[in-house]
Amino acid sequence: MTQETQLQQLIDTQAIERLLFTYAFHLDMNQAAELAALFTEDCEVIYGPGGFGAQGRAAYAKTLEGVGSFFKATSHHVSNIVVDFTGPDEATVRSVLYAWHRYNREMPDSHVWGQYHDVIVRANGKWQFKRRELRVTGDKDFHVKKTLPIGRS
Amino acid sequence: MTQETQLQQLIDTQAIERLLFTYAFHLDMNQAAELAALFTEDCEVIYGPGGFGAQGRAAYAKTLEGVGSFFKATSHHVSNIVVDFTGPDEATVRSVLYAWHRYNREMPDSHVWGQYHDVIVRANGKWQFKRRELRVTGDKDFHVKKTLPIGRS
Amino acid sequence: MTQETQLQQLIDTQAIERLLFTYAFHLDMNQAAELAALFTEDCEVIYGPGGFGAQGRAAYAKTLEGVGSFFKATSHHVSNIVVDFTGPDEATVRSVLYAWHRYNREMPDSHVWGQYHDVIVRANGKWQFKRRELRVTGDKDFHVKKTLPIGRS
Numbered sequence: 441m442t443q444e445t446q447l448q449q450l451i452d453t454q455a456i457e458r459l460l461f462t463y464a465f466h467l468d469m470n471q472a473a474e475l476a477a478l479f480t481e482d483c484e485v486i487y488g489p490g491g492f493g494a495q496g497r498a499a500y501a502k503t504l505e506g507v508g509s510f511f512k513a514t515s516h517h518v519s520n521i522v523v524d525f526t527g528p529d530e531a532t533v534r535s536v537l538y539a540w541h542r543y544n545r546e547m548p549d550s551h552v553w554g555q556y557h558d559v560i561v562r563a564n565g566k567w568q569f570k571r572r573e574l575r576v577t578g579d580k581d582f583h584v585k586k587t588l589p590i591g592r593s
Numbered sequence: 594m595t596q597e598t599q600l601q602q603l604i605d606t607q608a609i610e611r612l613l614f615t616y617a618f619h620l621d622m623n624q625a626a627e628l629a630a631l632f633t634e635d636c637e638v639i640y641g642p643g644g645f646g647a648q649g650r651a652a653y654a655k656t657l658e659g660v661g662s663f664f665k666a667t668s669h670h671v672s673n674i675v676v677d678f679t680g681p682d683e684a685t686v687r688s689v690l691y692a693w694h695r696y697n698r699e700m701p702d703s704h705v706w707g708q709y710h711d712v713i714v715r716a717n718g719k720w721q722f723k724r725r726e727l728r729v730t731g732d733k734d735f736h737v738k739k740t741l742p743i744g745r746s
Numbered sequence: 747m748t749q750e751t752q753l754q755q756l757i758d759t760q761a762i763e764r765l766l767f768t769y770a771f772h773l774d775m776n777q778a779a780e781l782a783a784l785f786t787e788d789c790e791v792i793y794g795p796g797g798f799g800a801q802g803r804a805a806y807a808k809t810l811e812g813v814g815s816f817f818k819a820t821s822h823h824v825s826n827i828v829v830d831f832t833g834p835d836e837a838t839v840r841s842v843l844y845a846w847h848r849y850n851r852e853m854p855d856s857h858v859w860g861q862y863h864d865v866i867v868r869a870n871g872k873w874q875f876k877r878r879e880l881r882v883t884g885d886k887d888f889h890v891k892k893t894l895p896i897g898r899s
Contacts, residue, residue, distance in 0.1 A: 443753060447753060450756055450760070453760070517823065519767075519823050519824060520766075520767040520770055520771070520822075520823065520824055521767070534771070536770065536822075538821070553846050577820070577846075578818075578819040578846065578855075591775065592774065592819060593775060593814065
């Protein structure tokens, strides 16, 4: 790999990490439009089994309606990010999530420990989520009861 | 941007991230002098509304007195770091905090989920906090009752 | 330092961070063989005082037996990573851990807040743990009762 390519991959990795952080930020700030804009038009979002998620950005934006009033506050902490480039404009990305949620209803705060498995692509110079899948390692009082497992041996 | 500048920004970003981690480390190790040294002489530290914080490094060092005996242990976990350079020697930085505290008094452990909003500058080749503001997304049993909100929509 | 060396250190830092994340991943996925392969033959693993840990990869692999059935799930969140190169093929690395554990037995979930202190070396082009030491800042319901302190002042 040339030094130029190595440098470009470092810059791209940083941009991809930033995308993950920007997602968390807009989610915690309850900024639905900004959140949806981070996804490709033909994105696939998988938050759980049985079709819990969305096909396409428009459908994803719809799922975000009501989320803002459901939560009083959330905090998404993303770490352990591993980026594998599958091409100059595509990467598979794995990361670890610790999320805390406070509800507007009378429900205890919930905690989620999980993994994100993403396909992230660059189009028009911008990195976006093409596929985002949440797998849940474990939770405490999470309102979502059916989640995808991480596949622990 | 030239390759030289790109490389320099990656190195500077790493140094800035390290500053955030060094702050957390000295805080958790209860090393007040090392902590204060991470700030500029004219720094502004804002931990809450109503003047909770400090103006200037000397004043900040004063606020750190007594902190060591108040906490039995703390653990500050910083992630989701986003760096925006506003010049070759200045950056605005946003990050996410999960902090756990154990007190010396008979109080339950507390948890804080929040955001840091920083202005970080380089002087004499060293990156330092010029401004550090903590906003609190939510907490459990935190002894600080008045905090700055993140501004969730 | 030449630009070539600076670039190489950024790439090496990324590889070292990835090693820390890969360790957490295999631990959470209960993949003992993959976990042991991240350590050097002559590694030293220190999980607590009084010899709790292992000397050498073979001994470490032995300690991993039974771990899989003891935990129902774990989630290791690693952040605040600080890398100091002590040579072209060696680095001392400090990081912060938040770990959540769910047991197979009737025990409450546990939480650990701690620090990893590592010596990481490159052999045959691969970065591996030569020494890994866990220090515990605090815990809640952790089954391990004797742990190494972080040395808070």
